[in-house]
Amino acid sequence: MTATRSAPAIEHAGGGRRGALAPGLLPLPALASLAAGLLLLPALALAQPGNPNPDASAPTAVSPGSGRCGVCHPTERVQFEKSQHAEEGVRCTSCHGGNDRSLEVASAHGAGFRGRPARKDVPALCASCHSSEARMRPYNLPVDQHALYQTSGHGRLLARGDTRVAVCSDCHGAHDILPPKDPASRTFTLNIPRTCGACHGDSTLMKQRGKPDVFRLYMGSVHARELYDRGNLRAPTCVSCHGVHGAAPPALGDVDKVCGQCHTAERRYFMAGGHYRARSGDDGPECASCHEAHTVQAAQPERLAGSCAQCHAKDAKTLALGRRIWTDYHSAADEVEKAAALTARADAVPLQTDDYRARIEEARTYLREALPAAHAVQEDVVAGFTTRARSMGHEVQSEIYGKLGHLRQRKFVLILFWFYLLLTLLVLKRYRDQGARKGSPDRP
Amino acid sequence: MSATRPPDPNGRASWVDWLERRINLSEIFSFLTHFGFVITPVDTSRPVREVLREVAETPVPKYASGPRVLGLLTAILFALEAVTGVLLAYYYKPTPEAAFESTRTIVRDLPAGWFLHQMHAWGAWLLAAVVVIRLLRLFWDGLYRAPREVLWWTAVAMVWLVLQLDFTGRLLTWDAHSYWATVRGMEVVFALPIAGPILAFLLGGRVVNDDVLIRFYALHVMVLPTFYAACVYFTFATLRRVGLSPAPEGRPEATTTFRDHLYTMLMLTVGLFGVLVTLATVLPFRFLSAADPYVTPGGVRPPWYMLAPYATLQWLPVPAWL
Amino acid sequence: MSAPRERAAPATGEPATRRRFLTWLSRAFLGLWGLGAAGVVGAYLRAPEHREKVAGHLVSAGLLDDFKIGEGRLVRHGVSPFYVVRLDAERVVALSAVCTHVRCIVDFDRERRVLVCPCHDGRFDLAGNVLSGPPPRALPTYAVSVRAGEIFVHL
Numbered sequence: 001m002t003a004t005r006s007a008p009a010i011e012h013a014g015g016g017r018r019g020a021l022a023p024g025l026l027p028l029p030a031l032a033s034l035a036a037g038l039l040l041l042p043a044l045a046l047a048q049p050g051n052p053n054p055d056a057s058a059p060t061a062v063s064p065g066s067g068r069c070g071v072c073h074p075t076e077r078v079q080f081e082k083s084q085h086a087e088e089g090v091r092c093t094s095c096h097g098g099n100d101r102s103l104e105v106a107s108a109h110g111a112g113f114r115g116r117p118a119r120k121d122v123p124a125l126c127a128s129c130h131s132s133e134a135r136m137r138p139y140n141l142p143v144d145q146h147a148l149y150q151t152s153g154h155g156r157l158l159a160r161g162d163t164r165v166a167v168c169s170d171c172h173g174a175h176d177i178l179p180p181k182d183p184a185s186r187t188f189t190l191n192i193p194r195t196c197g198a199c200h201g202d203s204t205l206m207k208q209r210g211k212p213d214v215f216r217l218y219m220g221s222v223h224a225r226e227l228y229d230r231g232n233l234r235a236p237t238c239v240s241c242h243g244v245h246g247a248a249p250p251a252l253g254d255v256d257k258v259c260g261q262c263h264t265a266e267r268r269y270f271m272a273g274g275h276y277r278a279r280s281g282d283d284g285p286e287c288a289s290c291h292e293a294h295t296v297q298a299a300q301p302e303r304l305a306g307s308c309a310q311c312h313a314k315d316a317k318t319l320a321l322g323r324r325i326w327t328d329y330h331s332a333a334d335e336v337e338k339a340a341a342l343t344a345r346a347d348a349v350p351l352q353t354d355d356y357r358a359r360i361e362e363a364r365t366y367l368r369e370a371l372p373a374a375h376a377v378q379e380d381v382v383a384g385f386t387t388r389a390r391s392m393g394h395e396v397q398s399e400i401y402g403k404l405g406h407l408r409q410r411k412f413v414l415i416l417f418w419f420y421l422l423l424t425l426l427v428l429k430r431y432r433d434q435g436a437r438k439g440s441p442d443r444p
Numbered sequence: 445m446s447a448t449r450p451p452d453p454n455g456r457a458s459w460v461d462w463l464e465r466r467i468n469l470s471e472i473f474s475f476l477t478h479f480g481f482v483i484t485p486v487d488t489s490r491p492v493r494e495v496l497r498e499v500a501e502t503p504v505p506k507y508a509s510g511p512r513v514l515g516l517l518t519a520i521l522f523a524l525e526a527v528t529g530v531l532l533a534y535y536y537k538p539t540p541e542a543a544f545e546s547t548r549t550i551v552r553d554l555p556a557g558w559f560l561h562q563m564h565a566w567g568a569w570l571l572a573a574v575v576v577i578r579l580l581r582l583f584w585d586g587l588y589r590a591p592r593e594v595l596w597w598t599a600v601a602m603v604w605l606v607l608q609l610d611f612t613g614r615l616l617t618w619d620a621h622s623y624w625a626t627v628r629g630m631e632v633v634f635a636l637p638i639a640g641p642i643l644a645f646l647l648g649g650r651v652v653n654d655d656v657l658i659r660f661y662a663l664h665v666m667v668l669p670t671f672y673a674a675c676v677y678f679t680f681a682t683l684r685r686v687g688l689s690p691a692p693e694g695r696p697e698a699t700t701t702f703r704d705h706l707y708t709m710l711m712l713t714v715g716l717f718g719v720l721v722t723l724a725t726v727l728p729f730r731f732l733s734a735a736d737p738y739v740t741p742g743g744v745r746p747p748w749y750m751l752a753p754y755a756t757l758q759w760l761p762v763p764a765w766l
Numbered sequence: 767m768s769a770p771r772e773r774a775a776p777a778t779g780e781p782a783t784r785r786r787f788l789t790w791l792s793r794a795f796l797g798l799w800g801l802g803a804a805g806v807v808g809a810y811l812r813a814p815e816h817r818e819k820v821a822g823h824l825v826s827a828g829l830l831d832d833f834k835i836g837e838g839r840l841v842r843h844g845v846s847p848f849y850v851v852r853l854d855a856e857r858v859v860a861l862s863a864v865c866t867h868v869r870c871i872v873d874f875d876r877e878r879r880v881l882v883c884p885c886h887d888g889r890f891d892l893a894g895n896v897l898s899g900p901p902p903r904a905l906p907t908y909a910v911s912v913r914a915g916e917i918f919v920h921l
Contacts, residue, residue: 264887350552354844365870368885421718427792432707555809
């Protein structure tokens with residue numbers, strides 16, 4: 001009941017007039033306090049301290065989460081009421097201290113009142129609950145976020161006294177914290193790039209720090225296209241590569257491990273190939289050398305020349321290797337696509353093509369495998385797949401051409417048929433003439 | 445075609461005599477004459493062989509030639525359509541889900557299915573052309589005057605029926621082109637004043653869906669062919685009454701025997717069959733993919749015979765309330 | 767039938783037999799039309815059950831004894847290829863070989879007894895469940911029966 005009654009009170013606090021209809025629903029003591037409240041509220045709304053409230057204990061403006069704080073802090077109250085914390089029974093006082101049962105500013109903001117926590121204190125404040133195994137166990141939530149945060153780039157700077165770094169509330173929100181599976185949450189997959197981009201897309205801030213505007217770079221990548229254009233929630237966001245609470249750029253030697261989380265086959269071939277063997281320590285080619293770090297792009301023939309030339313500019317033979325692999329792959333893909341187009345032609349005849357489709361699917365599987373195999377930067381490894389795909393494409397093509405050739409045989413049979421038909425006409429004509437000859441003179 | 449076989453020359457006892465002793469074959473044969481296919485009346489008290497001989501020697505005008513052949517072709521082609529149509533109906537399933545699949549099964553997977561399908565399609569094409577040309581020729585030669593009004597109105601009805609058969613049959617394959625051709629054709633039909641709403645009611649609505657498909661199927665395989673057969677009967681029966689159309693002016697009426705006429709007709713049928721087989725093999729009708737009510741392929745237009753009413757409607761100031 | 771021919775004028779017995787032969791021949795010739803029509807229509811009307819259907823419901827995957835224990839074999843069957851894996855002396859399972867992610871054909875890893883998709887490293891166990899990787903659904907499994915030593919898969 002208290003929760004429902006608090007609604008008109010809020011409207012009064014905002015100066016609304018509709019609340020005047022509500023008193024009929026309220027018990028008498030409430031009416032009395034409302035009458036007093038109507039006079040006092042404009043003053044309360046300005047949060048002027050020191051207003052005496054004679055009827056402070058009347059439960060008119062309380063709610064389980066925000067207590068009576070919402071009387072003076074309606075915006076925060078509305079935000080907080082929607083949050084996961086309010087749902088789980090966390091109160092204003094859990095973070096801010098003070099007394100939420102008092103409408104008197106002096107006592108409400110009295111003993112143990114923390115006010116707005118300082119930025120440097122935020123992680124520790126959140127950790128007071130979120131690092132407690134006992135408190136988090138019912139929710140099956142991890143408790144290592146604070147420890148992880150301290151290892152992150154953000155946490156290390158904060159420890160050094162730089163408060164212009166992300167703390168818990170910058171990513172999760174202060175009052176309106178939602179679980180990450182909620183699409184409205186700042187930490188929902190689709191919103192993560194923008195959440196990080198609030199700082200990492202702020203070019204003035206990043207310029208001060210001497211960092212690139214990685215948000216804009218990311219938005220140009222194949223990952224962002226997959227995430228936003230195709231709505232694939234499995235596509236990687238910032239946290240997929242940098243970590244969540246322990247966010248930090250991966251070490252140079254670790255890039256292939258990070259990318260290899262998803263691109264397993266690519267990493268396997270990469271590690272078997274010459275590029276990996278050529279690495280000395282943390283120096284040497286890794287994923288981002290060709291694909292870029294944030295502007296991740298698929299290898300394209302027009303990009304190959306540039307990225308290979310970074311290291312192989314003097315060695316023309318090696319420089320051409322990328323293009324040769326690419327040409328090999330595309331000629332095989334062309335064969336398979338030609339076979340697929342021919343299948344469509346056979347379908348229009350129509351011929352039975354289920355078996356051809358199955359084989360084209362198989363050939364396409366080889367082609368898809370050839371792309372990861374290219375990361376071994378060895379022609380024969382790629383050719384192992386492209387040759388198979390190409391020969392399957394050839395096979396299907398020749399078989400369909402064979403069947404279409406049967407259709408041409410139909411036309412040959414048609415010529416034979418016409419011979420037969422003309423003979424039949426001759427026979428019939430002979431019958432007719434015979435009948436006419438014998439019919440008229442002989443028979444009566 | 446046993447009626448056309450010449451009697452056994454050596455007078456040996458044949459199966460005809462054997463059967464004659466048990467059944468009155470001439471009476472059975474006379475059903476044909478009553479139906480109108482044979483020119484002379486038949487004396488059912490005489491043995492069938494004599495009757496046949498008599499019929500065979502009946503002098504008839506030479507009508508399996510010149511413009512008169514058109515009337516014969518309408519009957520022959522209809523017979524072909526009936527036979528192939530029945531065979532196709534054995535495998536066809538008139539539901540939107542199965543229509544295209546079953547047609548493709550007939551054309552692709554069944555032995556000789558493609559042949560029957562193409563024969564049916566090309567036969568329909570030729571039949572539509574033949575009935576229209578026949579109507580034009582009847583009009584041109586003034587053959588709609590008394591006592592030939594029945595023939596004229598029958599010819600008009602046959603044109604209408606064939607066009608409807610073509611229109612309903614086109615939808616049945618349920619491939620993208622046939623579906624959208626039907627949708628556009630239906631729009632033309634429904635835009636007609638007065639008749640449009642009535643047709644929309646009879647065809648099960650303005651949206652081409654499963655209701656319309658099953659009604660088209662029923663019309664195509666049951667209703668319309670029955671009417672067409674009735675028209676053929678009316679034509680033959682009236683011909684017996686009023687005689688064949690007169691020979692072109694200035695030329696004597698050539699006469700021949702009925703046997704001669706039957707052989708000529710048989711040769712005509714064989715020739716026509718050859719033409720159809722050639723068309724079906726060399727220029728087969730193609731399939732697109734299955735119809736998708738939400739994707740319109742390019743290049744779809746109403747069937748050719750719909751173009752005239754379509755163009756007319758574009759010009760006619762049809763009041764909006766219709 | 768006594769109508770004289772230009773070329774068959776002189777003889778008496780010979781032309782008669784020749785004419786009869788000609789008559790017989792032309793009748794046989796016309797009869798071929800009937801035979802042809804009957805053949806075409808008969809082939810067309812033969813009930814579909816007698817034909818081998820591509821999407822057959824029961825597919826033979828070979829003899830049980832040809833499979834070693836733990837061996838998996840890809841059966842190429844139309845657009846739905848599948849694996850047949852012999853688990854032990856008696857049990858045989860059949861799973862679709864088409865990955866539920868982007869329709870690649872999965873490989874069988876005999877050591878680990880999993881199916882691995884070569885495209886994006888999706889892994890399935892032999893009950894079809896997704897173990898790891900991007901596939902959104904489990905692989906469909908098919909019922910298997912062994913009759914007289916031969917493995918049949920019910921699709």
